[in-house]
Amino acid sequence: MPADAPLKILFVSPEVEPFVKVGGLADMVGSLPKDLAAMGHDVRVVCPAYGSLKLSDDWSARNEPLGVDVGAAAHWGRTWVSHLPGSTVPIYCLEHEHLFGRPEVYAGPWGDHPDNDLRFIFLCRGALTLCQQLDWIPDVVHCHDWTTGFLPLLLNTTLKNTPLGRTASVFTIHNLEHQGYCDRRALDFAHVPVNEFRADSTESHGKINMMKAGLYHATKITTVSPTYAEEIKQPAGGFGLDPVLRFRAADLMGIVNGIDTTSWNPAADPNIPSSYTAQNFGGKTVCKAALQKQLGLDIDPHIALYGVVSRFATQKGLDLLAEALPHIVGRMHVQFAILGSGDQGLEAVYRDCAAKFPGRVGLHVGFNAKLARLIQAGSDFFVMPSRAEPCGLTQLYAMRYGTPPIVRATGGLVDTVDQFDETTGAGTGFKFEDASAPALYNTIGWANATYYDRPDQYRQLRRQGMARDFSWGASARRYVDTYRWAIKSRRGE
Template identity: 65%
Template sequence: MVSLKILFVTPEVEPFVKVGGLADMVGALPKDLAALGHDVRVICPAYGSVKRVGEWQALPDPLGVDVGGAAQWARTWQTVLPGSAVPAYFLENHDHFARPEVYTGPWGAHADNDLRFAFLCRGALALCEQLGWHPDVIHCHDWTTGLLPVMLNSTLRDTPLGRAATVFTIHNLEHQGWVPERVVNFARLPWSEMARDGITSNGMVNLMKAGLYHSTKLSTVSPTYAGEIKTPEGGFGLDGVLRYRAGDLVGILNGIDDTSWDPARDRFLPAHYSAADLRGKAACKARLQERFGLEVRPELPVFGVVSRLASQKGLDLLADAMAGIMEKMAVQFVLLGNGDARLENDFNWAAGAYRGRFGAHIGFDGALARLIQAGSDFFVMPSRSEPCGLTQMYAMRYGTPPIVRATGGLVDTVENFNEGWPDGTGFVFRDASVEALTNTIGWACATWYDRRAEYAGLQQRGMAKDFSWRASAGHYVQLYRWAISARLGS
């Protein structure tokens, strides 16, 4: 097969800048695509907080970006994705990207996000022109890149770049990028795009809608989520657009970097282990209990949580269920996360009320997250909505059966335990209720105490699952070729 030239335009990329799972995808998928023989490159802003991992080199020529009343300029830094030869370019501009935050500051979303990310879109295309490298397909990610397909379909349609197909991935439809109309002039777009079947909604520009209407093909991060977002309940006002584009929308399950997330060689763990020899997991559990000030008792099951503290993640259900769980079950809990102030207070309260059995770390610590995955006996993820989710895959990889609600990518990755049969990798419940969550944790607890051989089977089946990006990369290549064929035929 002919190799493709593939450009990723993204607001985040691991390990340089990360807010969520989008960064993990863009940090991993291009490497697997390159391993298949494709020419893949990544473009991202150089925020003030960007981590300069590896060797960075500034390109000799400044980059002129055709936005606003006159051309603006950027300096381009080049490096590679770690462990690969995939070029990664970072656009440096003081006005748009010098601040450390990606999307929001201390007082909420940046008021100039429309200008910042329009600059990213046009800057990415300008860099391609400067390099003399014209991609076959441009892979755009979430609302921040929604204007790039509009540019290719309008002002740049008759240029060499205008031949490029676009694939637009929806990572989380809830975040849509509502911005003022001024971005139309700033991005040098025709005002004819300000239409109901274009980029406008209620007198504002909706950047997610722009990407949905103008991209050649659409994808999202799990098959189940692809169905959910076409409904009024899951579409956040864009379900009509997605039903209109349903023939061009596919759900491709996200993967994980299984070379980094590997309990047999994870450098953040006090002991290593594998499916063939789980003895090191006990040492990880003891260290986890010590780290959170819990009683070091191997016979008690430890339930772990690593999450943003928000109602979307179902953490209010866990907070409301906690007193009943801790008073009725012989269990321990550890929690890592931050977010909603009320939930932070609730879990801090639980850590004080159930000292020695419940531990909470409010904040984020990547090394501690890995220890929780390895040292816990169960991983709790009661999300109301979860486009894909990665932490449940990490948990299974680390021999920690997950407890999840039946939504989005959680349904697509966790197989429900079937007592008495060699089936399942975790525990799945349907109702977003305190009762359903409590009962499922009780079911897991009973499995731990009464059916240890079946618990061991859950661990083994979870660790045997292949959640790497290799399979998903093949599906994306098929999608890219489909998009290219559609673009050239349009």
């Protein structure tokens, strides 16, 4: 293959923005293919057609039914076709009422769906079946997280002697903590040889580990930041798979996620009450007032306003903020605008804090996409005290919107936020090392002092964050290099 030849690239993912989203994985799969297509590559995306998928006039159903060779007899489904918004990239959503008819992606109110193994094996085999039906054999399949872990396994076993046998796979780890443990029935359902139930393939603690299957069988492995790629090779961050990742270290690399800078643009965002630029922050003042009003905060353009948009979980460090928050609000001249949900105990703590500090702590439990953008635009700082953060996107959005982030130095937060230097004024945010409430308290105190005592440096910090290029361009080029690397390895070139 010539070094600059256009590639045929298939994305297989459980989530795709804007059609179905649980986390940052959806943002990547909804954005990166567009940049790859703009570079001249033939890119296509496959995702399940969940019951929550809204099929507008932009969608059409393929006439040919999709027969997927899984289980005791072929499972038949239907394929819906559209395009990623603002692009020519086709997206194919696989419909199967029994497996995907429910609205949730991974779990319902009762917990994880007990047939997640069967659902996502159908996605993996169905995506490859669709390629054969379209007479379009990809050069490389880009797989995402444990839900697609069986796809490289299928390419290496069941489909090895088919036209798909030369197709390379790149497996991206978005969050190693979720691994897709399931029973041995998964091998039978996928028609994978039973001898793959072994420690150097799919077996872990007497069960099937779908993430492990992807890590062992993928041609190449990526994760969403260089620092996270190093962290997961250590016992503290490997969640039991660090020996596998050390074994595959030569094939593992970290590539920082980008963001859709057309959608996330304070100069032209229709979701915020006033636009603004790094040269004119007048509109940000309007956004701040609107945010204060919406969350019942005192209307004050001069008080330092700290924003939080997060899942309420210990991984996100929201327990650290819950512990520090009464002391921060009690001793500093600040406000907090908090949006999120999750752990019920943490939700209760934040409700109590909002009740104790009316006008100073504004809280919305749940998720509201428009409010999330308003918090990014209207806040003076953005707080992310994560214990672990593979990449993180909200800190990128924050800097894009002139809102310096306050982050713990972990994962992608290390790679994307530059520490503020009081001596030179360089940097884009504030970082702290210890996963503790006192460390977070002290760092917010440092940010607060910068806001009130060194306003010129604070304004410079804002502008420097907005000047950073977080588009997918550079990362897309690195992914193309990775795809070519994988293809050469797969074909023995």
